[in-house]
Amino acid sequence: MIMKNLLLVEDDPEATRLLEIYLSSESYRLVCCGTGGEAISKLNVLTFDLIILDISLPDISGFEICKHLRDDGCTIPIIMLTSRSEETDKVLALDIGADDYVTKPFGTLEFMSRINALLRRSEQTRIEANDQNQEISYKELVINTNKRKVTLRGKRLELTHKEFDLLVLLATHPGRTFNRYEILELVWGNTFEGYANTISTHINRLRNKLEADISDPKYILTSWGAGYRFSE
Template sequence: MTKPTTKILLVEDNQDIANIISINLSMLDLQVDVFHDGSEAYKQLNKDYDLAIFDITLPGTDGLKLCKRLRQLKPDIAIIMLTAKSSELDIVKGLENGADDYLTKPFSVLELQARVKAHLRRLSHHNQQKNTNKEVLTFGELTIDPNAYQLTLADNVLESTAKEFELLYFLARQPQRVFSREQLLDEIWGYQHEGSAHTVNSTVNRLRSKLETDPANPFWLKTVWGVGYKFSC
C-alpha cells in the first residue's frame, strides 16, 4: 500500500533560501510546493497541505494575510512563519494572525527540519486520536469538547485553532496546576527552543481574547509571574 504523501506549502520570495529549504525538507520525504509570490500562493490555499511555511515579507499578498486566510480555511493545519525581522512586534503579529510557530532569519536548516518534524508528529497524533473518545470538560458555562475540538461558553461556540484548543484542554485537565512556558512548548508544540516564549504567550493572549470578559484581568487563564500559566475555575 502506498504511503500517503505529506505536502508542504512554502512561500518565500528569496529563491536561494526557498531552494535550500525545499531541498532539505525533501530529504525528509516531504513534497514541497514552492511559490515566490504571495498572490500566486493565495490561490493555492484551498489545496490539501499538511503544513505551510510563509515568509512575512512577500510581493503581492504578504505572509500575514496568507496565514490569516489559511487559518480560516483550515484550523488544524500547522503554520510556520519566517521573518528577517527580530522585533517582538513582528513575531507577535505572525502568531496573532494564526501561526503556530516562527523562525527568525538567519536560521539553522537543522532547526527548521526539527520544527517541521515536531509539528507533523503532533498533526499525526491528532489525526490518530480523532476516533478516540476523550473526556469532555465542563466548568460552569464553559465546555471543552476534545472530540469535536469545540469550545462553548454560555451556549456560544468559540472559534479556536488546534493549538489554542490543545493548550486550553491541557491546562484545564489539571486546574490550578502551574506549567512553565517550556513545559507547554514541549507538550503542545513538541519542542523546546530558547526564545520561543512568544509562541506560548501569544496563544494564551488569543485564548483570553475569546474566553475572558476582561482579558486584562483573566478569570480562566491566570499568569503566575516568573513561572508560567494555570487554568483557574
C-alpha cells in the same frame, strides 16, 4: 511511509531551489508558489501537512496569510521563513498562530530537523485528540476537541488556533498549574524558548472571551508566582 505534502510560499527563486533539493531528498512532496494569493488558491483545493511561509511576499504579507488561516480554523503546522530577525516579528508570528520562525540565512540541516519535529508533533497531537473525549464541559463552557469548537452559554466562541490549544491543555488538566515554559513547550513546542511573555497575552485574550468579569475569573485561574490553571 506515507509521503507528506508541503506547501512552500516563497518569492525568492534561489531559496525555493535550495529547499526543493533538500526536501525532495527527504521524500517530501513539495508544492511551490510565489505569492500569497496563489497560496490561498492552492490551500482551497489541495491538502497539505505543513506550510513554509515567507513573510515578505509581493502581494499579501505572510503575517496576514497566517492570521487568515488560523482565524479560519486551519490547523496545519506553519513555519514562518524570513530575513527579518527582530524579536517583535517573532513574537507577532507566535501570537497569530505560527508554529516556528526561521530567519534567513538558515542551516538546511537544522531547518530539516525543525520540519521533521513539527510533523511528528502534529501527528502525535492528531492521535491524542482522537483518543480524548470529544467534549469537555464545565459550567456553561463546552469544548469539542475533535471539531475544535468552543461554546459558552450556547454561543460559539471565536478562538485563534493557539488560544484553542491553550484552553484544551488547561481544561484537560483541571487544577494543575502549568508555568509559562511548560505551556510554551506543550502548546507551541520548545522552538520559542525565550518568548514566554506571550503566554500572558494569550491568557488575557482567553479571559476576555470566557469571563463575565476578568477581575474575578471562573475558568482560567492564576497561581501566583507559579503559572496558570483551569478551575477544578
